[in-house]
Amino acid sequence: MSPSSGRTTSKCWTVGQELITRLFTDGAxxxxxxNHYCKRLRDICQQRKEAA
Known part of the structure; x- marks a missing residue:
């Protein structure tokens, strides 16, 4: 596992979560x-973490 893999996963989660939250807050x-997008984002971030 590379030293930066944890930071990449965290960034993936943070950026995605901010976008999903903004869309929900704006009523989009x-x-x-x-809930669907949050679960999907968690799954993708977990897959990236395992692949790293």
Whole structure:
């Protein structure tokens, strides 16, 4: 595992979560979509962490 892999995963999560939260707050997505996208983001970040 490379030393920067944890930072990459954290950045992936932070940037994605901020975007999803902003979309939800602005009313662009529903609560169901918010939950779906959050789960999808968690899964993707976890896959990247495991691949690193």
């Amino acid at each position: 997505i529903s609560i169901d979509e918010f």
